[in-house]
Amino acid sequence: MKIALLGTGFGQAHAAVYAARGDVQVVMFGRDPEKTAQAAGRFGFGSSTDMDAAFDDPSFDLVDICLPVPLHADYVLRALDAGKHALVELPLADDIEAAQRVADAAARSDKQVFVDMFxxxxxxxxxxxxxxxxxxxxxxxxxxxxxxxxxxxxxxxxxxxxxxxxxxxxxxxxxxxxxxxxxxxxxxxxxxxxxxxxxxxxxxxxxxxxxxxxxxxxxxxxxxxxxxxxxxxxxxxxxxxxxxxxxxxxxxxxxxxxxxxxxxxxxxADQYTAVIDHVMAVLRGEAENEIGPDSVLDAxxxxxxxxxxxxxxx
The missing domain is CATH 3.30.360.10 (Dihydrodipicolinate Reductase; domain 2)
Structure with missing residues (x-):
């Protein structure tokens, strides 16, 4: 599975989990070329500052969104529009209307959306x-x-x-x-x-x-x-x-x-590994999604x- 990992801050916590797996290929995306390359290099990943490629490149299966909270909902919707699965750091959105839009879009889509409710x-x-x-x-x-x-x-x-x-x-x-x-x-x-x-x-x-x-x-x-x-x-x-x-x-x-x-x-106890293990199991058809956007709305x-x-x- 090829993953576009967006964000070089908390994204490194996700990167450490991916680096321990043998079934994924990861490209880390960030704004600063030097910082992004340095962070990606720690884990043996490719790097890019072309954020559009995460959505436009058909080889990416999953977009992992570790960006500032105001961007979360829009980037999940963009991933769904591009025909990709999405894993997004919590919270799903900074307003309930945006979160509901994501939940509705996920319900209509044949792609999975996961919120990192670790x-x-x-x-x-x-x-x-x-x-x-x-x-x-x-x-x-x-x-x-x-x-x-x-x-x-x-x-x-x-x-x-x-x-x-x-x-x-x-x-x-x-x-x-x-x-x-x-x-x-x-x-x-x-x-x-x-x-x-x-x-x-x-x-x-x-x-x-x-x-x-x-x-x-x-x-x-x-x-x-x-x-x-x-x-x-x-x-x-x-x-x-x-x-x-x-x-x-x-x-x-x-x-x-x-x-x-x-x-x-x-x-x-390793909840970040457990989340990504769960994501992969769902995408392989081996489990039901326990962290879908509809499940986080009350919280x-x-x-x-x-x-x-x-x-x-x-």
Whole structure:
């Protein structure tokens, strides 16, 4: 499969996964010739600054879009118009109307669209989804999630303008997949400067409550840490992880019940590899698409609501 990888920033996280595969050919696209060639060279890929070729060259099967968020929806639609599959970094769009246009276009197309909802493939989150779906511990009553990080990605802003869509969106996906859309939302935010901030969202669901905290106020020695506490009628799941740019967090999940605590066995955690493995399996006809654009709309709607409360209308 030949892949056009658009973007030399976070695109390198995808590039590292492709480089470990033997069934893909990748060309990395960027604006700056020297920077693009240098990034592509790290992985043994070709490079180009001719972004149009990603869509016009019939040899490309999949366009992988790791560009600024305002470009996401338009580039997915362009890929579909060119008769190509598309994988796009989250969030799918920065407004719900554009996201709905992509979902509608994907439904009409014979090509696949994948949104990189990597948190769905984190083993600890799969434990939570299964517990809710199977009723393992009864009804979910309270869910608290946190993602607290230092500035591990040079040049990337983690201020109030970016945190909702680029950091909090994953939590909102976990929340909507387990509890649905909330009846009420309260948001509190604090900013150290334009690039460092924290946001807390409290969400009410009638018979359940959820809270999400994201922060970039940590010192470098902290690294990045996250997790959740999920309280059910008959037990509790407590997950904790450390995360880095390589997408390979270490993590644990402990179940607490009347029988006492029990640490659960988790498979190795590499969610970015898992996403691309899933993409390839779907394109080979071996799996159903779990990260299609229609599946992200509720989480995006909630994320955009929080973004508006923090930053005002876009």
């Amino acid at each position: 948190e769905r493939f984190i083993p600890a989150n799969r434990v939570l989804f299964d517990a809710v779906g199977e009723g393992t511990y009864g009804r979910l009553e309270q869910l608290t999630l946190w993602n607290i990080t230092a500035h591990l990605w040079p040049g990337a802003s983690l201020g109030l303008k970016t945190l909702p869509l680029e950091a909090m969106h994953s939590d909102m996906d976990v929340i909507t997949r387990t509890l649905g859309l909330p009846e009420d939302v309260t948001v509190t935010a604090v900013a150290r400067d334009g690039d460092s901030a924290a946001i807390e969202a409290a969400l009410g669901f009638g018979r359940a409550a959820a809270r999400s905290t994201v922060s970039s106020l940590m010192p470098m020695s902290w690294g990045a840490r996250g997790g959740y506490t999920a309280t059910f009628e008959h037990g509790l799941l407590d997950a904790a992880s450390t995360m880095g740019f390589d997408g390979r967090p270490s993590g644990t999940v402990t179940a607490y019940t009347a029988d006492g605590p029990r640490e659960l066995d988790l498979p190795p 995006l709607r909630l994320t955009l609501d929080i973004d508006r409360r923090v930053n005002g209308p876009r």
